Amino acid sequence: MLWPPNVNLSMPSKAHNTESLITPNMPSETEALSSTTAVLATPQMPAKDEEHGPAAEPEVTGLRRSLLHFYMLQIVRIWTHLPNALRTTLTGHAFGRHVHVTVSRLSDRRQYVATYFLRNRPEMELICRLLGDRPHGSTVNITVLACSKGAEVYSIAWAIRTARPDLHLRIHAIDIDEEIVDFAQKGVYSRTALLAVEKEAGRPDDLSHNTRRDQGASIFERMTAAELEEICEVKGEWATIRPWLREGITWLAGDAGDPEMARQLGPQDLVVANRFLCHMTPGPAESCLRNIARLVAPGGYLFVTGIDLDVRAKVARALHWQPVLELMQDVHEGDASITASWPMEYWAMEPFRNDLSGWQTRYASAFQISRTQ
Numbered sequence: 097m098l099w100p101p102n103v104n105l106s107m108p109s110k111a112h113n114t115e116s117l118i119t120p121n122m123p124s125e126t127e128a129l130s131s132t133t134a135v136l137a138t139p140q141m142p143a144k145d146e147e148h149g150p151a152a153e154p155e156v157t158g159l160r161r162s163l164l165h166f167y168m169l170q171i172v173r174i175w176t177h178l179p180n181a182l183r184t185t186l187t188g189h190a191f192g193r194h195v196h197v198t199v200s201r202l203s204d205r206r207q208y209v210a211t212y213f214l215r216n217r218p219e220m221e222l223i224c225r226l227l228g229d230r231p232h233g234s235t236v237n238i239t240v241l242a243c244s245k246g247a248e249v250y251s252i253a254w255a256i257r258t259a260r261p262d263l264h265l266r267i268h269a270i271d272i273d274e275e276i277v278d279f280a281q282k283g284v285y286s287r288t289a290l291l292a293v294e295k296e297a298g299r300p301d302d303l304s305h306n307t308r309r310d311q312g313a314s315i316f317e318r319m320t321a322a323e324l325e326e327i328c329e330v331k332g333e334w335a336t337i338r339p340w341l342r343e344g345i346t347w348l349a350g351d352a353g354d355p356e357m358a359r360q361l362g363p364q365d366l367v368v369a370n371r372f373l374c375h376m377t378p379g380p381a382e383s384c385l386r387n388i389a390r391l392v393a394p395g396g397y398l399f400v401t402g403i404d405l406d407v408r409a410k411v412a413r414a415l416h417w418q419p420v421l422e423l424m425q426d427v428h429e430g431d432a433s434i435t436a437s438w439p440m441e442y443w444a445m446e447p448f449r450n451d452l453s454g455w456q457t458r459y460a461s462a463f464q465i466s467r468t469q
């Protein structure tokens with residue numbers, strides 16, 4: 097249990113809202129053209145959805161914020177003293193959700209580029225199962241949004257190519273941070289232990305720096321030595337992604353909220369949008385998610401986790417997405433770093449339970465999108 101929660105009493109600074117967060121990462125046109133990484137379109141803020149108009153959350157400021165902070169401390173204290181047997185009851189769970197909503201309202205959200213190879217194994221297993229009925233030798237169009245350092249993209253490519261070597265993969269890997277997309281495309285990671293790197297004198301080179309940027313633990317932490325060897329060629333400090341896993345990937349700098357993206361990419365059989373929408377406040381996250389859904393071909397699948405569950409369930413219901421029930425609990429619980437810190441961290445996800453009304457839509461991380469949105 098983390099204590100205290102990651103909130104502070106100060107007024108919310110503009111530097112922490114989603115708008116000001118994204119703007120510094122936007123590549124200028126000249127930079128974009130000189131880059132080795134293609135730029136999909138000028139990254140821009142998620143568009144406002146005129147039809148559904150997600151209302152911006154009222155900003156909590158001044159006395160109201162101080163009172164809310166005081167209230168939050170009281171309910172967090174109660175939560176920390178609740179025995180586990182009570183926390184896991186329906187009432188305990190509802191109270192935990194209230195704590196989480198309150199903590200989230202006071203948290204300063206920001207984006208991180210931290211990621212892991214083989215981060216959520218059930219998620220990859222489900223992707224392989226859902227593609228299992230594709231005809232031999234067919235082409236599969238996949239978009240991975242918020243691809244960060246590339247670990248998720250290479251992990252997905254490895255899982256599918258191992259299960260179905262006959263499939264022809266056309267993968268678009270997209271992140272709003274142009275520097276991190278360039279790094280991901282290189283596919284070269286430093287294996288130097290985090291602590292050893294910290295002790296090095298001078299400024300580390302970009303590959304070492306980007307490998308460990310924002311990481312609390314090594315990017316390789318969740319893979320075995322044998323898996324590392326299969327995915328990467330390992331030479332001393334460096335692990336380089338093997339050529340058979342690089343094939344068919346187009347790396348792009350772009351904003352998942354860009355309304356032009358659907359037209360530019362064309363319909364996708366599978367869209368993966370994981371672990372970045374939680375770092376947006378609910379209004380922008382909802383707009384962005386609605387835009388992401390437009391990328392999915394009718395009958396295709398959307399994987400979206402690491403998001404405020406109320407936002408995901410609201411959009412899933414409004415757009416009539418079909419929750420994928422297979423491996424649902426395993427995928428929800430497949431990334432321990434995200435469930436362990438609930439309800440104390442805004443980005444954490446609540447425990448799975450199948451005794452709540454609407455639990456399938458609330459806890460599914462994968463959805464079939466039946467019609468064009």
Ligand SMILES: C[S@@+](CC[C@H](N)C(=O)[O-])C[C@H]1O[C@@H](n2cnc3c(N)ncnc32)[C@H](O)[C@@H]1O
Binds near residue numbers: 244
């Ligand atoms: C925590 S990483 C998630 C990496 C990976 N998806 C995973 O699950 O391991 C979040 C990434 O989202 C990217 N990101 C944030 N907002 C974005 C946006 N609007 N469009 C595309 N990428 C975005 C950030 O640059 C960062 O690399």
